[in-house]
Amino acid sequence: MPGFLASLVRISSYRSLPYAVACAVMTVPVSPFAFAVAVSVEAESRVRALVALLALAVLMGLLGLLGPVRRLGVGLANTLLGTAVPAPARRPDAGSRLRSGLWLALHTAASGVLLTVLAFLGLGLLVPAAWLAGGQDRISFFWTTVGLGPWTIPFALVLLFAALALAAAATRAFRAGAEALLGPSTTERTALAERRAAVLAQRNRLARELHDSIGHTLTTSTIQAAAAADLVEADPEHVRRALGTIEEASRSALEDLDHVLGLLREEPAAKEPARTLTEVDVLVVRAREAGLDVRLSVTGPVAALPAAVSREGYRIVQEGLTNALRHAGPGAVDVRVGAGPERLEIAVVNALPGERPRTGRRGLAGLAERVEALRGELDAGPDGERWRLSATIPLRAGA
Template identity: 45%
Template sequence: MTLLFGRRARLRWLHLIIGGALLMPYFLAALVIVGWFHPGTDLFSSLSHQFTAFAYALPMAAVTALFAPARQLSVAAARALCGIPGDRPLADGPARTRQARARTAGWYTLHLALGGIISGSTLMMPPLAVTIMVLPFSEAMRDSPTFGLPETMDRPWILALVPFAGLAILVAMAGCAALAGALLAGRAPALLGPTPEDRLAAAERRAADLAVRNRLARELHDSVGHALSAVTLQAGAARRVLDSDPEFVREALTAIEETTRRTVGELDSVLGLLRSGEEHGASAATGPALDALDGLLERCGVPVSCAVQGDPGTVPAAVSREAYRIVQEGLSNALRHGGHGAPVELRIAVHGEELEIAMDNPLPERPPVVRPGRGLRGIAERAVLLGGRTEAGPHDEDGVWRLSARLPLRTPGQENR
């Protein structure tokens, strides 16, 4: 009985009745058309004319379903009432392509056709079934020329079975509604499901969201991660000489204060981008660039020798910001793996249409295993987005760990922000 009268069956029945209600304007318009060809005929008493109007109404409904918003309305109703399994998703948004509109028109026509039939049965069958079930208990109704039974059926054992006939009519009506609802639910993923164009658009949206998340992750890792590495090493060095060199401790605390203050500002801008949900927001436009490189080298916590060739001021703003982050992450790696006090050689060259960055720091006694972590992966992503490339790894012949990056100054389709 759950299949016939359960919650899902009742909702699907309601969905079919809504389809019947939606069919009525088309049906009445079709009756008018039929009346033009059969003047003087009582259309509401002619069953053949009503079936003809029903057949005319369905193509009219299909035409109106070709408009783009029809799919959104149909999908909303199907999700709420049809009980479609979650592993068979329906499409979101209006129908944009010819294929999507044709599928929607097919669904809408099927919905209204089945809905019209089930709605008509729902209106007619319950009164008929109740009348049949009451016949054995009303002699006046049995003798009535309208409701009366033939004399051959006016027998006690037949009258005892008549109520079950009325009950069977109700059960059959519920079964037809359940079958029609199940048919609609089964066809919904095929007719209202995403088309290849919808799947491509959804994939592009997911890729755009993932790109924004990766951008935020890189900004947080490079700015906050570098600051934490520098602060940790400076605090550790200050603790070791706390009693013997108070002046160094004072300088270390000052550097920690400046580093944390600057990092809090960068963190605020990145979180502002996260809250606004913009792909290219304020943090991308106001982040540090190569003109702030001197301050970075002064507070990084390791001695750095920097050689610059060319004019970094000619580097486009977008490239300059990414270059700053690459240098920042390279210094963080030098702090983690080379230790405090290990000298770093930084070379920046602007020549032709390319910016070249090379950073060397001595290898520790136990060279690190080359595993592309978040930092190196972030550096590679920054370079790839600009059309460049990076390399990182030990150079045993020179005894150094080398990070190098080549970034084109002009990237096709890139805006000079």
């Protein structure tokens, strides 16, 4: 109760008023038909008014079965009531249509009752004004005659409180009803969950693409630029080679970036760079030019690997060399790629630095997701005095 009383001083508690007025505006096209039904009934005026309201609610309920009207109802609820009902499907199912029709009928009936009661309460607020103005000592009010006096002031305050409380309670009721009857059905919730999962998967994919491609290129270019700056006068030829490597790596990074931006814009024109294990020697050359002593061993028919496996294998080697550039201790880096009849095996082994590298890096987590998607296994961690990144990807079911 204290919370309800506190809500009476908030403007948002009276959203039911514009929402009810909006419903009244929506009833204009069907009101003549409801009045025609009421006129055809032989009864007292009060009964005819009730019949007109019921007929209007039924007609609005039938109107609510239409998909565009359901979308309009969701938009009004979100805008005027402050709800967060998801946008409905373009073609709602039968259950959603029935719930929408039921809500529009209830909305119409409740709005009519709310506006009528508030109008009578508003008239009651004029009673103290009639007494204060003087000139009369009695007034006809609600089909009765009452004497005027000081009692009219507290009476008006009670009516004002009742009007505010009714409007605030109606706001809560309208919100609850709109969320329950205009909210998504089970099928629509499933579709929404699938869309959210697809968006999350796409974001994770973009994060992996940026980390694997752009991160590797920036690491290589940074190391090359630092080495060139130290040798700009002593070894100009080495500087020219370093600048050439940076230029080539930058072009490659721009291709990857164009692909990722195309995915963000959902543009089909951005073509994904198809880098596979057949280009692993390019990665090794760049790493050597950046200062690593890399020993590469490739065995088996790498060119015959499935495209998806070969692409992920390229990324594994790329991540291993990037981490070696950043963290490896002195000594050679061994890269071994073995394509057998049943599985692909990759290992990148380098010396540990003075301080052992932290585990749980974002790049390794992305690699683990890639390898797991191919039913493979990834292992990364210290192996004696060296750091080993190894992956095994099956090439046949059950391998």
